[in-house]
Amino acid sequence: AQKITQTQPGMFVQEKEAVTLDCTYDTSDPSYGLFWYKQPSSGEMIFLIYQGSYDQQNATEGRYSLNFQKARKSANLVISASQLGDSAMYFCAMREDNNAGNMLTFGGGTRLMVKP
Amino acid sequence: KAGVTQTPRYLIKTRGQQVTLSCSPISGHRSVSWYQQTPGQGLQFLFEYFSETQRNKGNFPGRFSGRQFSNSRSEMNVSTLELGDSALYLCASSFDRPDNYGYTFGSGTRLTVV
Numbered sequence: 001a002q003k004i005t006q007t008q009p010g011m012f013v014q015e016k017e018a019v020t021l022d023c024t025y026d027t028s029d030p031s032y033g034l035f036w037y038k039q040p041s042s043g044e045m046i047f048l049i050y051q052g053s054y055d056q057q058n059a060t061e062g063r064y065s066l067n068f069q070k071a072r073k074s075a076n077l078v079i080s081a082s083q084l085g086d087s088a089m090y091f092c093a094m095r096e097d098n099n100a101g102n103m104l105t106f107g108g109g110t111r112l113m114v115k116p
Numbered sequence: 117k118a119g120v121t122q123t124p125r126y127l128i129k130t131r132g133q134q135v136t137l138s139c140s141p142i143s144g145h146r147s148v149s150w151y152q153q154t155p156g157q158g159l160q161f162l163f164e165y166f167s168e169t170q171r172n173k174g175n176f177p178g179r180f181s182g183r184q185f186s187n188s189r190s191e192m193n194v195s196t197l198e199l200g201d202s203a204l205y206l207c208a209s210s211f212d213r214p215d216n217y218g219y220t221f222g223s224g225t226r227l228t229v230v
Contacts, residue, residue: 035218043204043226047218091159101171102147102210102219106159 003027004092004107012113013082020067021077021110023092031097034075035104036066039089048090051075079112087114118142120209122222129229134195137225141188141209147171148190149219150182153204162205165190166212194227202229 005024013019025034036048051059051066059066067076079086089111093104121140129135141148149172150162161174165184182192188209194201204226208219 033213033215037218037221042223043206044223045206045208045221047220050216050218052215093159097213099172101164101166102149102208102213103161103164103172103174104149104151104208104219105161106151108158 003105004094006090006092006107006110008110009108010111010113012115013079013086015084015114015116016081018078018080019082019112021079021090021092021112023075023077023107025073025075025092025094027073027094027096029096029098033095033097034066034068035093035095036064036075036077037091037093038086039091039109041088045091049077082114084114084116087112120207120220120222122205122207122225124225125223127225127227129197129227131197131199131229133197134193135197135227136191136193137205137207137227139190139192139207139209139222141190141207142220145209145211145220146188147210147212148184148188149208149210150190150192151206151208152176153206153224154200154202159206162192197229199229201227203227 032053034051038046049061065078092107149164164172184190204224206224208221210219
């Protein structure tokens with residue numbers, strides 16, 4: 001079974017508008033971390049935001065916020081005021097803390113295209 | 117500060133050959149993880165090294181191996197290359213459980229097997 005599901009293979013958004021990228025996850029581990037990464041065409045993965053399973057508040061980082069709904073096992077990324085430079089692949093990832101170490105499980109990604 | 121450095125950036129190899137990829141982490145980071153990215157399978161975890169010890173291993177055949185040196189630099193090796201090994205190989209470095217500042221990835225090595 002997929003542990004991380006991103007149901008939107010591709011999305012368009014108008015410049016300066018907000019956009020929500022969906023991510024649902026599946027784990028039985030009570031302690032886990034959720035990450036969002038941006039991958040431009042250059043290939044490098046750029047860390048955007050982190051949410052811990054025990055965090056009470058939704059994470060925010062500049063124009064990025066994470067809509068964390070624990071009971072629904074969803075961790076959607078919200079990008080406010082989209083910019084042309086936001087065009088890229090976006091990946092949701094999870095680390096389950098019952099495993100020692102730093103292993104990330106990634107979703108299939110969403111390609112975001114920002115229109116001028 | 118210097119980022120994660122992966123070398124080489126691009127590589128073309130022939131089926132049956134072997135290849136070694138290198139990853140130099142950010143200074144002070146002791147964890148190095150490797151991922152394979154392909155259009156069909158997406159991003160898949162290969163293995164993680166922490167203080168020269170393999171701590172986790174993904175579901176890849178034994179042809180894929182790695183090691184970490186005392187300066188935390190890591191190498192991964194793929195022996196007897198197959199066409200399906202063509203991929204972008206990414207490494208990520210971190211302190212242990214970096215959480216709020218995430219894992220730092222390199223730009224990757226793009227391997228093409230012909």
